[in-house]
Amino acid sequence: MRKIFSLIILIILALGVYICISEIPFGKPGTAVGNYYIEKGIEETGAVNIVTSIVLNYRGFDTLGEVTILFLASLGLGAILATVQNKTRGVITPPSLILTTACRFLFPFILMFGAYIFLHGHLTPGGGFQGGAIIASGFLLRYLGCPQKRIRQSSFVAIESLGGIAFIIIGLLGFTAGGFFLFNFLPKGVANTLLSAGIIPLIYIAIGLKVGAEMAGIIDTLIEES
């Protein structure tokens, strides 16, 4: 009964979708806003990766909100899972030699690759969030390979907070220098070099470290629970 009912609802919805979407041709030429970004992006922000210039300059405020949401998730996770009574952990079967050795060998390289991704956010596909996720995956591998070695939660928390504060401070510096919050006040540099695009690499370093610490913290909390 429930299934039939939900199917009927979905069919009605699909009809609405069809009416709405039939007027949005697929693969149409770009919108006015999008074309503006492509044409003026390099000139105005100095980043050759237009997506990055949108994420951190044109719509940088969204990204501040996004960073806040991740922060919120790690805070909420910690709050909900904080007051657990039975901290007894089950017996851990030690992982095989292959996993242990490989994870010890690869861990530094994963960290460096994450750093590479977030440093080059304005030049190549990637950026702070992706780089941070890679760093966190390194920590996940470490937890799988060497479960007895734990990193202290408090250091994660400190990096998280400092990353967020650094973002806001860069924004406020832009406010004092140019009169707009998150204004790109540093020199734009020569396009396609590492030291270009003003505040973008700085913000991405802050975001990369922050996201890495946050995700690793989330993984750490969840592992502690299960």
Added chain:
Amino acid sequence: MDFLNNYIFYIGAFGLIFIGLYILLTRKNLIKLIIGLSIVDTGVNLLIICMGYLKNGTAPIFSRKGLNPETMVDPTPQALVLTSIVIGVAVLAMALSLAIRLYQHYGTLDMRKIKEQKW
């Protein structure tokens, strides 16, 4: 054929959204509900990306000289999708933590059996 050619990505996106909605409407296990939410999320992300698609388009990155700005896809939806993926991750993490605690309290994840409060 022309219809498929024009709408195949939309069909995919809304197909995912509807599958997720169907799961949300009919299932009662919390983990399945969370999976449903994730599927809806994926569908929405795909839909946003579709909005900026250009046939034979290239990525909006001027990594070398001589790239034609005319053929670049709309970069705005890509920026939006980055945000929405992160939001999805945050919601997923919250949902899983709640599921862990719920299981510790009730010993089950079946929402039909968890009825201390009125639904």
Added chain:
Amino acid sequence: MEKFRNFIYLFILLMLVWLALTSSLEPQKLAAGVIISLGVSLFTSAGYLGLGLPSPGIRKIAYSILYLIVLLIEIIKANFDVAYRVLHPKMPIKPGIVVIKTKLKQDIAKVILANSITLTPGTFTLDIQGDNLLIHWIYVKGEGWEERAQIICGKFERILRIIFE
């Protein structure tokens, strides 16, 4: 002293990987690479050489390249072998788990050996226990662990022993 050796070793490895990633010698990128490699190796270099990594040498590098070539050839050969077994109407397989001993001492060498065995189709390393490798094999051949080891990983082991001596 031991700490410093660990640090330098990891630093050089990371710098090499960084150069491969950026594939440019621009001073800015190079400087960034140095800073990142320094930072990462400061934090993670403790006990890195304890994995049994070899000390560098021209002969070893040459053998490492040779190892990659041999591995590639073995993978291609094994691919054809497995494809033959799959496509053959009677499917001539005789699966089983065999245990072989390895003479390699270092952890990292054992892991490389195990991963090479897994990479070649038809054989699959399940676990390493001490000197014993547990291997699932699609067509068990030979008798006794010595002969089997020769068939599965004889070439690999010989080269690895030279590299890791």
Added chain:
Amino acid sequence: MVNPILLIIAPLSAAFIIPLMGYGLKRIVKFIPPLVMGFNLVVSLSLAPKVIKNPIIVFLGGFPPPFGINLYVGPLGILFSCVISLVGFIVSIYALNYIKQGAEQKYHALYLLLLTGATGIVLTGDIFNLFVFYEILCISSYALVGYTGEKAGIESASKYLIQGSLGSSLILIAIALLYGKFGTLNMADMASRIDSVHTMELFFPLVLFITGMGVESAIFPLNAWLPDAHSSAPSTISAILSGIAIKIGIYALCRVIFTIFGATDILQFLMLLGLVTLLVGEFSAFSQDNIKRMLAYSSTGQIGLIVFAMGVGTQYGISGGLFQFTTHALSKSLLFLTTGYMIYRAGSMKISALEGMGKKMPLTSVAFTIGAFSLIGLPPFIGFPSKFMIVYSVLARQSGLYIVFLALVLAGTVIEGAYFFKVIQAIYFKGERKDDRAKEAPLSALIPVIILVLLIIGIGIYPKVLTSILDSSAAELLDRIGYIKEALK
């Protein structure tokens, strides 16, 4: 001149700093939220006179709309941000001694983030930015409902999360469809182009918006989560959720319907929706014996009343709706805050357990009574002028249908009176308490209660203080062309 961006940045950076203070400065963490909210209140109040004359547009990153994100700080936004920071300030003073269980520091950080999200929603001029702040608001509410880790809280938080995030997904679909149509995300730019498209195609995104935002604002068929979530959370959180969070959903809904779509055709539908929500909420509240659930259902009823007033669609009606919003924010937080310590002293949420509290906790009981009277709409409290405005605006439409609607609304009010009198009767006239445990609430809880009581009586006697801001807010909602011109100037 103070930049309105500070209203968002101040609580946000405070929330980022709080976890760092875990090392050695734990004692003073709880003083941060009152401080920041007090600052926000001062900033909002100082901006108000300027904004009524001319809205302030803030470009973020220095890019003009529609290319960058802008804040549109008009009278409506400032009215909401004043109420948010006022209620936030008062509730955070109350929380100084009230919050003792669970992860305290995280509670304060989450609380600040919730208010950041709410402030961001009312100030932004960009639809996707609105969505981001909306998510901040929602996720922090889920976390706050479940943060004690107790059975009831976790259960209602997970139900809330499932429904809430489905709602946000629907909003995101609508945003994607609108972007596909107009190629812009700025609300003013979108509004200026919306007339070029056939109504039939706009219907679906509008439905998605109403459904998605209806979940957060608990409009009738989507309000299943509300009584659980509001009743199982600690009282400070119930106060902030009832006082602020659900109303922000209404704000977003009004922004979308009035400013972006200019959909005056569906206002009657909105009225009907409000009416149904009102009646369902009041009837369910009447049959409760748990006081917090009763208050939660009463919130649903009040939301219905606000939506109803918005649906009237005249300048006077919308002013009345916004006035009712202020009334409810103040009165309902007062009710939750007073019941907080009553429940704490009585050890139970049953209404029957509160019998005889009038003698043991005289100040708190009087404050509860004032809050209840104000919600019912008795003079000289703030609820009287707001309800009067709504009634007057409906009568001014001079149509038979509207009169019938009004009769039903008044019937709802009578039911509201009935269940509140039931509680007041229990507190004052029934039973004798013998145990000595029940004593007056501590000073840190009484101060915010007294501030609220003074505000309720003060505005009730002299409602003219709000008239100018209410009128210009209503004008902002109704005057689409003016909004577009100001924002894209």
